[in-house]
Amino acid sequence: KQEVTQIPAALSVPEGENLVLNCSFTDSAIYNLQWFRQDPGKGLTSLLLIQSSQREQTSGRLNASLDKSSGRSTLYIAASQPGDSATYLCALNAGNMLTFGGGTRLMVKP
Amino acid sequence: GAGVSQTPSNKVTEKGKYVELRCDPISGHTALYWYRQSLGQGPEFLIYFQGTGAADDSGLPNDRFFAVRPEGSVSTLKIQRTERGDSAVYLCASSSRHADTQYFGPGTRLTVL
Numbered sequence: 703k704q705e706v707t708q709i710p711a712a713l714s715v716p717e718g719e720n721l722v723l724n725c726s727f728t729d730s731a732i733y734n735l736q737w738f739r740q741d742p743g744k745g746l747t748s749l750l751l752i753q754s755s756q757r758e759q760t761s762g763r764l765n766a767s768l769d770k771s772s773g774r775s776t777l778y779i780a781a782s783q784p785g786d787s788a789t790y791l792c793a794l795n796a797g798n799m800l801t802f803g804g805g806t807r808l809m810v811k812p
Numbered sequence: 813g814a815g816v817s818q819t820p821s822n823k824v825t826e827k828g829k830y831v832e833l834r835c836d837p838i839s840g841h842t843a844l845y846w847y848r849q850s851l852g853q854g855p856e857f858l859i860y861f862q863g864t865g866a867a868d869d870s871g872l873p874n875d876r877f878f879a880v881r882p883e884g885s886v887s888t889l890k891i892q893r894t895e896r897g898d899s900a901v902y903l904c905a906s907s908s909r910h911a912d913t914q915y916f917g918p919g920t921r922l923t924v925l
Contacts, residue, residue: 706854733911745816745903746855746916791854797911798868799845802854 704729704794708803715782716811723777723806725792730770736800737766737777738791746791750777782810814838816917818904824923825894833889833920837906844887845914846879847903855903861887862910894924 705728715721725735734753738746750759750766752775758767765778775792789807793800817836825831837844843862847855857871861881869879876894881887891898901921905914 734913736913738916745918746905748913748915751913793854795911795914798860799857799871800847800855800905800914801857804852804854 704796704801706792706794706801706803708790708792708806710806711804712807712809714809714811717782717784719782719810720778720780721782721808723779723790723792723808725775725777725803727773727775727794727801729794729796730773731796732770733795733797735766735768735775736793736795737764737775738793740789740791740805742789749790779808782808784810784812786810816904816906816915818902818917818920820920821918822921822923824925826925827894827896829894829924831891831894831922833891833902833922835887835889835904835906835917837885837887837904838908838915839885841906841908841915842884843907843910843912843914844881845905845907846887846889847905849901849903849919851900858889858902891922894922896924898922899924 736751737749752768763780789805791805793802846858849855860868864884876892879889901919903919905916
């Protein structure tokens with residue numbers, strides 16, 4: 703059974719810092735990995751999707767990497783802004799379902 | 813086009829009652845998924861539809877939970893004899909095909925008193 707762990711569970715940084723969110727997983731037999739953002743009381747917004755054959759994806763200030771051999775993914779956020787404050791979730795896609803980590807709650811202070 | 817929509821946005825019911833939660837996927841998406849999210853946790857898989865059929869219902873917690881997608885578009889999640897432990901946000905997602913990017917709706921917050 704796939705297990706997904708996200709560290710840290712919560713993070714508070716001053717505006718402008720570059721930061722890294724970590725996601726580890728136990729089963730590398732996946733189609734892809736998605737990173738989502740969730741604002742309080744809202745649904746999930748897809749940020750990046752990395753296919754199983756890829757090593758990284760970039761979108762604006764976000765860069766996600768995937769290392770299946772070590773069972774790790776990272777989400778790098780450059781020049782963080784208060785508007786980046788949210789919960790970030792990684793999810794592994796085994797085909798029929800996504801398996802989510804518990805999320806990292808990010809607070810970016812002005 | 814329009815995203816995934818879910819109704820109602822909030823549902824409050826009493827223990828023992830029956831509830832139905834509706835999901836309208838993105839037009840043309842053949843795959844539809846239901847997840848449940850408890851406070852402070854990541855979503856947990858419930859059921860996956862490919863077209864009209866439930867391709868994987870391994871996440872349904874017990875036989876009080878049932879879902880249908882009769883015409884391969886709208887889906888309804890049905891919960892019988894609700895319990896306080898069923899209180900959670902129920903999320904629906906759709907994708908254009910199996911294993912593709914999943915797009916989520918805003919969720920239905922279910923509260924069982």
